[in-house]
Amino acid sequence: MQADGYPENPVLVRVQRAGLVESVHRGAWCLVDSSGDLLAGEGRFEDPFFVRSSIKSIQALPLFETGAVERFAFTPEEVALAIASHSGEACHTEQVQRTLERLELSIDDLRCGAHQPNDPDVRFTLRAEGVQPTALHNNCSGKHAGFLALAKHLEVPLERYLDPESEGQRLARAALADLTGAAEETLLPGIDGCSAPTYRVPLRGLATAFARIATPDGLEPGRAEYFRRMTAAARANPVLIAGSHRRIDTDILRATEGRLFAKIGAEAIYAIGVCGGDRGLALKVDDGGLRGLHAFVMGLVDRLGLLVSDDEREALARWNDPVLRNHAGLEVGRVEPVLP
Amino acid sequence: MQADGYPENPVLVRVQRAGLVESVHRGAWCLVDSSGDLLAGEGRFEDPFFVRSSIKSIQALPLFETGAVERFAFTPEEVALAIASHSGEACHTEQVQRTLERLELSIDDLRCGAHQPNDPDVRFTLRAEGVQPTALHNNCSGKHAGFLALAKHLEVPLERYLDPESEGQRLARAALADLTGAAEETLLPGIDGCSAPTYRVPLRGLATAFARIATPDGLEPGRAEYFRRMTAAARANPVLIAGSHRRIDTDILRATEGRLFAKIGAEAIYAIGVCGGDRGLALKVDDGGLRGLHAFVMGLVDRLGLLVSDDEREALARWNDPVLRNHAGLEVGRVEPVLP
Secondary structure (H helix, E strand, O other), rough: OOOOOOOOEEEEEEEEOOEEEEEEEEEEEEEOOOOEEEEEOOOOOOEEOHHHHHHHHOOOHHHHHHHHHHHOOOOHHHHHHHOOOOOOOOHHHHHHHHHHHHOOOOOOOOOOOOOOOOHHHHHHHHHHHHOOHHHHHOOOOHHHHHHHOOOOOOOOOOHHHHOOOHHHHHHHHHHHHHHHHHOHHOOOEEEEOOOOOOOOEEHHHHHHHHHHHOOOOHOOHHHHHHHHHHHHHHOHHHHHHHHOOOOOHHHHHHHOOEEEEEEEEEEOOEEEEEEEOEEEEEEEEEOHHHHHHHHHHHHHHHOOOOOOOHHHHHHHHHHHHEEEOOOOEEEEEEEEOOOO | OOOOOOOOOEEEEEEEOOOOOOOOOOEEEEEEOOOEEEEEEEEEOOOOOEHHHHHHHHHHHHHHHHOHHOOOOHHHHHHHHHOOOOOOOOOOHHHHHHHHHHHHOOOHHHOOOOOOOOHHHHHHHHOOOOOOOHHHHOOHHHHHHHHHHHHHOOOOOOHOOOOOOOOOHHHHHHHHHHHHHOOOOHHEEEEEEOOOOEEEEHHHHHHHHHHHHHHHHHHHHHHHHHHHHHHHHHHOHHHHHHOOOOOOHHHHHHHHOOEEEEEEEEEOOEEEEEOOOEEEEEEOOOOOOOOHHHHHHHHHHHHHOOOOOOOOHOHHHHHOOOOOEHHHHHHEEEEEOOOO
């Protein structure tokens, strides 16, 4: 730690112009197995970071473990949306709307707030029609439908479903502690963009959790089965997990046919579990920006051997193109990951 | 310098959630007077960075010094656009179009390329009308109209007006060396976003140049007069310098009635000259992002005493609001500059 309380992390991405470094993105990352043993890493990966949306699959675990997912007959599509950060396309918003109706709830029960959808075509259409986005367009609306189902099942008053001390949120926090190995008393709630509680976990713990989610053989059998259902739902519905326009999670799921279970979180936190491969990767870009995240993740995944064929590399090549072109189409520089 | 060739700069902005640091933006800055004497600074401000669009006023100097600005009767509005990074609004594109017509040139002579305009309303309207942006919408189109006038005046073939070794660009590079104190042989051209040559200059030299531009008393009388005309054109036309929607340069010019001559460049390089105050400020955010730049600039300007009234502070308060709210409107954190 430096004096101002923030770790000095290494440069993960260099943005070059004319062969000279113009900007950099720093950060930390690590690769572990499901016992948490470190296989590779750089920077302050033992330091805690807010896990944000990266751990939606863990936040969905109580939905399964309490039986709510069976009682309310969640489909694989609804499971995918419960663990998604979606782009607000019709396939996302209409499904969440139907889920709420089946739960005898309405959009007014969602406490996630509204924001402009990530999908540029949907943003344009809303504006062209003079329509404001609703809570259904919030990238977390599927997670909130899941939280509401859980609250209903547990008889938690619906207006308290985001309270960190409500039963559903306590179960989610306990699951986060279990999966990451963090002591539960170290998990102090911050407020996420969607008003759900979010917690800080060391990157190494986040990577360990993703190794376990993707290769759950060592977990208690029920939990293992639930994570298999979640990763299967993601594999079968990659567009529901993120979106159809330039979303790295969707593209990784598609290119690897779900073998890499990848999930982004706000402020450039990222986690990948290798399904059946006993590996988990977590990383955080210090500045929280997508340019560094996108450029580094794909180079790192390839370097660590997590892509297994040229077909996969080709399908993901758009995320791994270092050439920086200007508005006239001239090559002016490169955005290059600094790989181990 | 660390081993990977990039300076380790201090944290300029902390993004906090629940009182804990979630992300940071690093960088360097310095404040000097017009003799280049250091008054304050942090980080590697002696290291060179690409100056990008921050130095458009210096790139416009040959337009004045060769007499082209008189020959072609540039108005203050045209001078403002020649030193602008504009948002592609009608007031910008129509003026550049008129300038090109008067020069007996056309949009086809512009070599800056086209990009979606910075202004969100213009972007929306273009898309709604099914119209592609043109080179007029390029934020640098006014600068290119100036370059073309210069090339025409110097009888440089128009297709060579961006060639670093063409006479106009050589004059611009010599002016950059003069104003910043950089040895001309250290100025090796990179290609800017608009295909013009761009050079690396130590932040301290950039700050010195801005002190001189804004308080040109020590310069050769002609040059002093030209910079006074440029800063007066910016003062009189703050919207032409950037735009009407959330542009920090326009807002600083307006709030200070032109006393602070501020200019942004790509990858978060920034420079401010204090008109009549013999001070120049330059800064670069390592990650090249606007969040860090916006949060730090305004706090720093106030801390350094460059804002002189509560009216100015109030007019710029929107740029200096540390509260981070989520989509439901809850306060979830702060974006705080780390001030000297």
